[in-house]
Amino acid sequence: MSIIVQNISKSYNDIKAVENISFEVKEGELFGLIGPDGAGKTTIFRILTTLLLSNEGSATVADFDVVKDYKSIRNSVGYMPGKFSLYQDLTVEENLTFFATIFGTTIEENYDLIKDIYIQIEPFKKRRAGALSGGMKQKLALCCALIHKPKVLFLDEPTTGVDPVSRKEFWEMLKQLQKKGITILVSTPYMDEAAMCDRIALIQKGKILKIDSPENVTKKYDKIIYDIRAKDTYQLIQDLKHYPSQYSVFAFGEYLHYIDKKQNFNSTELLTYLQNKNHTEIEIHISNPTIEDVFMDL
C-alpha cells in the first residue's frame, strides 16, 4: 500500500474538519477525493504531507509514518497545494531550478518525468510565474511537484477554477504520470472528473461516505432516474416538486433529473400531470446515474 489512513480525526477549535477517516491507496493507483469546499479534503492532504498533526489516528505514506518519519516523507512525495504556491517573482525556469535544488537534484536528472509537461511551458521559461495564465501556472506547479521524482503525488484541487479544456488536458497528464508508476492522490469538487480515477472516496462534512471504483459507484445505485425537460424549466422544477410522489428534482444540464418514491412509477401519469399544468415540449425518459447523482443522494 502506498497510502494507509487509519481513523484520522482533526478538529480546529470546536470545528471537526475530518472525523474518523480511513482509506488505503494502492501503489500506482490514481485515487480521487471527491467533495465540495469544506469537506475536509485539504486537511487530509496536509496531514499526509506532514504539514499538520492529526488529533487521532495514524497514517503512512510510502511506508513511512506521517509523524515519526516526516522527514522521509517530505523527500518521497510531491505536493501541489490548492493555492498557487510558487514564487510569483521568479521566472518559470528559476522556480523549477529552485525546487530541484531544494530536493538535492537537478532539472536534467529527472527531465524525463516532466518533459511532456515542461515542453508546453518552455517557450515562456523566462517569464515570471506571476504573469502566467491559469493553465500554465498549473503546469509549472505540477513540474515543480515532480522534479524530485516522488513516489506519491498529492494534488489538492488542481483543476478548481480552471476551464474545461485545461481540465481535460490536466487529467490526460495525470494518466501519463500514472503509467510511470507514480501513485496519485487527487482531490476535486468537479464530479465529472471522478470518472478519470481508478477509485474514489466521496467525502462531505469531514466524513467519507463511500469508497469504490467510479463504475461501481454508479452501477450500485438502486434508484431509477428520469431525464425530464419542457419548455419552461423554472416552472417545470416547481411543478415536479409538487408532484405527490416526487423523491427529488435537480437540474442536470439540459434535463432535470427526477426520482420518484413509488416502485410502480408510471411516467404516463406524470406526463398527464405536466400537460395539465400547461407544459409544452415535454420529454421524459430513463437516464443513467452519474457520480453526482449518487453523491447528492448520500
Added chain:
Amino acid sequence: MNQEKIINVKNLTKTFGSFTAVKSISFDVNQGEIFGFLGANGAGKTTAMKMLIGISKPTSGEAVVAGFDVKTQSEMVKKSIGYMSQKFSMYDDLTIKENITFFGGIYGLSRIQIKEKTAELIYELGLEEVADKLVSALPLGWKQKLSFSVALLHEPKIVFLDEPTGGVDPITRRQFWEMIYAEAHKGTTIFVTTHYMDEAEYCDRVSIMVEGSIEALDSPKNLKKQYNVTSMNDVFLKLARNVE
C-alpha cells in the same frame, strides 16, 4: 425581436500595452434573460465584464448597460447593477445582519428599507438562527446564496455573477440556480460566468470567448446543433481547444 435590450455592446475593445485582451466584441442581452458568458481562462471574460460593470474604461467601442454608457456614466451603471463573484462575497468578520446593513447602505437604501430588506432576506434564506453570527461561520454555499441576495438588495435590473458556484457542493449549486431562475422569472437579467458546463445548459443564451473574441453566441440547443455535438462541454472543447 421587440424585447428590450438591457445590455448593448458594440465593438468593445480593451488593450493593455501591445496586448489586446478584448477584441472588438459586439452582442446584446435581452431584458430578463439568463446570459452565460463563457470562455477559457485568459480568454478575456473578466476584462470584458469589468468594462460592463463600469470599473474599467474601454479602449474603444461602446457599451450601454441598463441604459447608461459605461464610458461616460459609469457611476450610474454601478448603481443600476448587482455584482457578486466567488472571490469577493461578504465581510467574514461582520455578522450576517451587519453585512446586509452595510451593503444596503452602500447601495443607498434608507434605514427603513434596510431594516425591511434585512428581515425579508433572513427569513427567505432561513437564516434566522445565525443572523447574528459571523459570515465566516457559514458554509461556502450559504455565503454564496447570501451574497447573491445582497447583490439584489437595491433591486437592480441586471445582476453580474462571476463564477458564483465554484467549489460549491452539488445540491447547493442547484439551489443556487433555482434562485437564479426565480429572479430571472421576476424579470431581472442575469449575466453569469461559469466553468461548469452543465450550468451553461441552464442559460437562455450563451456566448463563448476565445482569445478576446466572441466565437459563438446562441442558445445551448442551437450551439449543440451547430457543432453537431450532444453537450455544451463538447461545444466548448471544440471551440476552445488548443488555445492557451
